[in-house]
Amino acid sequence: MKNNMTATKRAAFLGLATALSLLLSYVEVLMPPLYAAVPGIKLGLPNMAILYLLYSTDVRYAALVSLTRVAISSLLFGNVMSLSYSLAGAVLSLSVMWLLKKTKFFSEVGVSVAGGVTHNLGQVLVAVLLLDTPQIAYYMIVLTVTGTISGIFIGLCGAFLLKRLPHEKFMRF
Numbered sequence: 001m002k003n004n005m006t007a008t009k010r011a012a013f014l015g016l017a018t019a020l021s022l023l024l025s026y027v028e029v030l031m032p033p034l035y036a037a038v039p040g041i042k043l044g045l046p047n048m049a050i051l052y053l054l055y056s057t058d059v060r061y062a063a064l065v066s067l068t069r070v071a072i073s074s075l076l077f078g079n080v081m082s083l084s085y086s087l088a089g090a091v092l093s094l095s096v097m098w099l100l101k102k103t104k105f106f107s108e109v110g111v112s113v114a115g116g117v118t119h120n121l122g123q124v125l126v127a128v129l130l131l132d133t134p135q136i137a138y139y140m141i142v143l144t145v146t147g148t149i150s151g152i153f154i155g156l157c158g159a160f161l162l163k164r165l166p167h168e169k170f171m172r173f
Contacts, residue, residue: 010061017053017065018072021046025073041146044116044154046073050094051112051158052165059098066090084130085123092122108162112155116147 024045033041046069053062070090074083097115100106106114120143127136 014061014065017049017061018068021049021065021069022072022076024049025069025077029077041143041150043150044119047093047112047115047119047154048157048161051097051108051115051154052161054094054097054101054111055108055158055162056165059094062098063094066094081130085126088122088126089119090122092125093119107155108159109152109155112158113148113151116151116154117144120144120147 028042028045031043049069050062050066053065067087067090070083070086074080074086078086093115096118097111100111100114121140124137124140124143128134
């Protein structure tokens with residue numbers, strides 16, 4: 001009975017985390033562009049949920065929610081091209097964040113900044129490959145600055161959530 005209850009709690013929690021990250025994706029879609037002259041810049045609000053999961057559970061659950069969110073949000077708000085860009089950014093970002101977290105050298109904010117910048121890097125790499133235009137890589141100059149700023153914001157929010165929301169006993173599945 002205990003294993004069944006644990007599986008039920010895990011499924012419910014991960015469903016809620018996925019729903020929250022999708023809601024945050026939708027909020028980003030509704031927001032006006034942060035800087036209209038530079039397309040594609042977003043805060044990365046769904047990454048608050050991913051950062052929280054990365055620190056409160058296990059990288060597997062963070063990856064599951066992240067990939068599910070990317071797939072569903074691409075179906076709801078995007079297209080096949082946005083799926084490829086988002087997927088590359090999400091996989092690279094989560095991989096780097098997980099590795100940096102494991103070192104225990106970086107705070108939640110530092111891990112989030114690295115995630116924001118590498119998410120942009122993953123998207124630019126896909127754009128260079130798909131469009132066969134290496135000059136797009138120069139866009140990383142701007143995206144590194146904006147990824148750092150948004151990474152600081154998301155990291156501070158994530159650190160706040162980790163301090164305020166229960167996760168030590170409740171989240172251990």
